[in-house]
Amino acid sequence: MGAGEPGDRERAVAEEGSKNQTVENTLKAGPGTLLGADELILNMGPQHPSTHGVLRVKLKLDGERVAGSECVIGYLHRGVEKIAEHRTYQQFGPYVDRMDYVAAVSNGLGYCEAVEKLLGVEAPPRAKVIRTILTELQRIASHLLWLGTHALDIGALTPLFYCLREREEILKIFEKYCGARLTTHAFRIGGLQYDAYDTLEKDTERFCNDFHRRIAEYEELLTGNRIWIARTQGVGILSAEDAIAMGVTGPVLRASGVQWDIRKAMPYAAYDQYEFDVPVGKTGDTYDRYLVRMEEMRQSVRICMQAIQNIPAGPILGKVGKVMKPPVGEVYHAIEAPKGELGYYIVSDGTVQPYRVRIRPPSFVNLQAFDKMVRGHLVADVVAIIGTLDIVLGEVDR
Amino acid sequence: MPAALQATLEFLRAYAGPLIASLVIVAVLPLIAGYVVLVERKVMADMQARLGPMRVGPHGLLQPIADAVKLLLKEDIIPEKADFWIFWLAPLVSVTAAMLSMAALAFGPAFQIARDINVGILFVVGISSLGIFGIVLGGWASNSHYSLIGALRSAAQLVSYETAAGMALVSGLLLGGSLQIRTIVEEQARQGVWFIFLAPVAFFIYMVASIAETNRAPFDLPEAESELVAGYMTEYSGFRWSLYFLAEYANMIVVASVATTLFLGGWMRPFASVRWMGWVDFLPPLLALGVAGYCVYRAPRQPVPVQKLVMLGVAGLCALVALLLAVPLLLPAAFFLKAGIHGAFWFVAKVGAYIFVFMWLRFTLPRYRFDQLMRLGWYFLIPVSIVNVMALGVGLVLHWQYRVNLWLALGGTTLLTLLIALWLVWADRKREAEALQARGGPGTPAADSYAG
Numbered sequence: 001m002g003a004g005e006p007g008d009r010e011r012a013v014a015e016e017g018s019k020n021q022t023v024e025n026t027l028k029a030g031p032g033t034l035l036g037a038d039e040l041i042l043n044m045g046p047q048h049p050s051t052h053g054v055l056r057v058k059l060k061l062d063g064e065r066v067a068g069s070e071c072v073i074g075y076l077h078r079g080v081e082k083i084a085e086h087r088t089y090q091q092f093g094p095y096v097d098r099m100d101y102v103a104a105v106s107n108g109l110g111y112c113e114a115v116e117k118l119l120g121v122e123a124p125p126r127a128k129v130i131r132t133i134l135t136e137l138q139r140i141a142s143h144l145l146w147l148g149t150h151a152l153d154i155g156a157l158t159p160l161f162y163c164l165r166e167r168e169e170i171l172k173i174f175e176k177y178c179g180a181r182l183t184t185h186a187f188r189i190g191g192l193q194y195d196a197y198d199t200l201e202k203d204t205e206r207f208c209n210d211f212h213r214r215i216a217e218y219e220e221l222l223t224g225n226r227i228w229i230a231r232t233q234g235v236g237i238l239s240a241e242d243a244i245a246m247g248v249t250g251p252v253l254r255a256s257g258v259q260w261d262i263r264k265a266m267p268y269a270a271y272d273q274y275e276f277d278v279p280v281g282k283t284g285d286t287y288d289r290y291l292v293r294m295e296e297m298r299q300s301v302r303i304c305m306q307a308i309q310n311i312p313a314g315p316i317l318g319k320v321g322k323v324m325k326p327p328v329g330e331v332y333h334a335i336e337a338p339k340g341e342l343g344y345y346i347v348s349d350g351t352v353q354p355y356r357v358r359i360r361p362p363s364f365v366n367l368q369a370f371d372k373m374v375r376g377h378l379v380a381d382v383v384a385i386i387g388t389l390d391i392v393l394g395e396v397d398r
Numbered sequence: 399m400p401a402a403l404q405a406t407l408e409f410l411r412a413y414a415g416p417l418i419a420s421l422v423i424v425a426v427l428p429l430i431a432g433y434v435v436l437v438e439r440k441v442m443a444d445m446q447a448r449l450g451p452m453r454v455g456p457h458g459l460l461q462p463i464a465d466a467v468k469l470l471l472k473e474d475i476i477p478e479k480a481d482f483w484i485f486w487l488a489p490l491v492s493v494t495a496a497m498l499s500m501a502a503l504a505f506g507p508a509f510q511i512a513r514d515i516n517v518g519i520l521f522v523v524g525i526s527s528l529g530i531f532g533i534v535l536g537g538w539a540s541n542s543h544y545s546l547i548g549a550l551r552s553a554a555q556l557v558s559y560e561t562a563a564g565m566a567l568v569s570g571l572l573l574g575g576s577l578q579i580r581t582i583v584e585e586q587a588r589q590g591v592w593f594i595f596l597a598p599v600a601f602f603i604y605m606v607a608s609i610a611e612t613n614r615a616p617f618d619l620p621e622a623e624s625e626l627v628a629g630y631m632t633e634y635s636g637f638r639w640s641l642y643f644l645a646e647y648a649n650m651i652v653v654a655s656v657a658t659t660l661f662l663g664g665w666m667r668p669f670a671s672v673r674w675m676g677w678v679d680f681l682p683p684l685l686a687l688g689v690a691g692y693c694v695y696r697a698p699r700q701p702v703p704v705q706k707l708v709m710l711g712v713a714g715l716c717a718l719v720a721l722l723l724a725v726p727l728l729l730p731a732a733f734f735l736k737a738g739i740h741g742a743f744w745f746v747a748k749v750g751a752y753i754f755v756f757m758w759l760r761f762t763l764p765r766y767r768f769d770q771l772m773r774l775g776w777y778f779l780i781p782v783s784i785v786n787v788m789a790l791g792v793g794l795v796l797h798w799q800y801r802v803n804l805w806l807a808l809g810g811t812t813l814l815t816l817l818i819a820l821w822l823v824w825a826d827r828k829r830e831a832e833a834l835q836a837r838g839g840p841g842t843p844a845a846d847s848y849a850g
Contacts, residue, residue: 040543042543042544042547043543064547064768151764154764154765155615155616155618155763155764155765155766156762156763156764156765157442157446157615157760157761158445158446158761158762160446161446161447161448162446162447165447221762222764225763225764227616227763227764227765227766227770228764230766230767230770230830231764231765231766231767231770234833378767378768378769379547380619380765380767380768381767
């Protein structure tokens with residue numbers, strides 16, 4: 001296959017320049033395939049077991065080697081941003097849960113805090129701490145689902161069930177807290193609607209204590225496994241420069257060696273009160289991203305353990321009226337969602353409805369890096385790379 | 399007319415055995431395969447902290463039958479752009495090859511399925527590898543990219559691993575001195591040792607290669623769900639799909655039987671040559687009795703009356719098996735049955751253990767990538783298997799010609815093979831590290847990475 005390489009590089013450079021051209025141009029067959037054979041266009045998805053929903057990828061294959069790719073998105077587009085313009089600020093709350101539906105609590109936190117910033121109110125300390133606990137639990141749940149499906153994509157069947165077993169514990173905590181498991185709508189603008197239930201601390205503590213053992217179990221199955229290492233090391237390398245240039249955030253960025261975590265850089269909720277480390281990777285390959293996310297789960301446990309030690313007493317809802325009319329203006333507020341920077345840009349025209357809500361979803365932005373990561377790899381690596389990006393199509397398409 | 403009748407009778411007299419055997423295979427094999435699937439799902443469920451099939455029958459005991467009925471009743475879809483006749487024929491080729499190779503197997507001294515031909519092992523291996531035609535043709539005829547890639551992968555994989563498996567078999571055959579199944583087992587009885595202890599490396603190679611040949615995880619690339627949807631079976635549905643499925647599981651039974659015959663002492667019980675271990679003979683009936691007792695114990699706890707009945711039925715069946723196993727031990731007059739009945743039990747137990755290892759690996763390991771699979775085959779398994787055959791030959795010559803102790807000779811050669819294997823692993827790691835180096839750390843574009 002060595003003969004195909006120079007051609008590949010030229011083509012890559014050529015295609016770099018014509019990024020915005022049509023499908024036909026991007027995927028047109030070029031010279032330099034093995035044996036001079038035609039390239040094969042493989043249409044992966046939207047109905048494919050490992051495109052994590054309804055992502056459609058057009059792959060240009062030379063044998064089994066990927067010579068180019070194009071992501072086709074929009075199959076799950078529901079016009080969330082447009083809906084926001086026709087709802088009051090409170091009414092739009094539940095909609096954001098349906099974007100990244102495996103991390104609904106984080107979405108809600110970002111939205112509530114953005115509106116609070118616009119209104120100029122702040123949630124009371126008790127609300128902030130409870131928000132932090134639930135959001136960190138949500139991060140663990142989201143990472144667990146990522147780990148299970150990622151391992152499943154690479155062919156390890158069993159971790160998925162172990163991960164879902166632990167995720168179930170987290171969902172039970174959510175259920176006890178607000179009655180919902182998946183699309184929780186856990187927080188309200190200005191604070192919380194429900195106070196912490198009696199055994200929230202105890203449940204969280206039990207989960208956290210147990211989780212160290214569980215995470216060791218996953219690591220035992222995967223971290224040192226020769227096949228796992230062979231499948232992930234050196235696959236889908238994303239350099240720090242590329243990652244920054246494309247606006248990639250979250251664990252994907254950190255695995256490339258950039259120490260950027262909004263929880264540290266621009267603390268929100270109660271994160272400034274707690275000690276935790278931000279793990280970073282070295283090479284930016286799939287294995288590093290795996291290690292980074294595993295460590296993040298441990299750090300989330302650490303944050304939860306600190307937070308439950310001292311939940312301040314006091315009110316749970318700040319001073320917000322029943323009718324919310326933020327002053328004319330705009331605000332951008334970003335949080336570190338499990339998948340990366342989740343930002344809300346809200347423009348207010350002084351009425352009860354936002355004039356415009358623009359959401360910066362981490363999955364959508366991270367998906368940009370897909371083509372760069374996938375080139376030159378095999379079909380089998382494509383699914384590993386889709387998995388390692390940890391995208392949720394509900395969030396990509398909105 | 400009488401002439402024709404006489405000819406028919408003549409034919410039946412000559413071929414009645416094989417005919418009955420073929421009927422038995424066609425009738426029983428799907429059932430066995432179905433229950434292997436059930437066992438697999440139960441084992442998987444147990445390893446994954448869940449229950450598995452529980453709905454149809456007590457503990458899902460009737461699930462395979464329900465599945466089979468469902469598959470039979472499903473619409474048979476043949477894609478419009480598929481090559482009709484080849485699409486139609488391909489699953490049959492696979493399943494025929496799998497069933498045909500069963501014919502030469504022997505489950506016990508008295509349970510030769512069709513006929514003890516003098517090239518038994520060769521026949522089994524040769525016919526079972528014909529099944530690949532079904533896979534390649536089916537993948538090609540489907541006119542789908544996923545199917546085509548799956549089929550090509552399968553062909554390449556089989557060619558690569560058949561070599562290693564064949565070499566491993568040769569090691570066993572050198573020890574057995576024959577291709578005939580009965581002779582191989584009797585030779586193990588005569589020497590008083592299973593060949594796995596004389597040629598452990600060959601057994602290991604055969605095991606890995608047979609996993610790859612039957613397209614099982616971690617080598618299940620031809621049907622890798624996450625990449626190729628279902629590989630060569632993507633466009634198949636209903637009964638045709640189930641034929642492929644049946645062929646896969648039948649092949650599993652075939653390779654397990656070959657391994658059992660050649661390396662695990664066939665139908666001999668463990669420690670057959672140790673006199674004071676005679677009590678092992680009593681384990682099979684006791685085991686069956688134990689299972690029967692457990693079923694009786696569980697029966698009242700079944701939620702539905704029908705399930706209680708089925709559970710009791712299973713208990714009765716187990717008790718019957720226990721009785722069957724106990725008769726030759728307890729009645730001196732029926733002692734001549736012992737070899738047959740107990741032989742079949744031990745054979746099935748060993749095949750089951752071998753298949754269990756397949757399942758265990760499947761639920762523990764991630765999947766190899768295609769180039770890694772090929773590298774494992776060509777850079778490691780094939781060289782090691784060739785070295786192993788040569789070393790084993792040298793060891794045997796030392797034993798036969800120069801009267802060197804058998805264990806000493808074979809132990810030495812095995813050690814030599816292992817050293818060479820270690821060297822190969824080391825060389826492969828070095829190659830891999832260099833490739834990773836060439837691929838570079840951060841900053842190197844991924845486009846350069848794949849020179850392979």
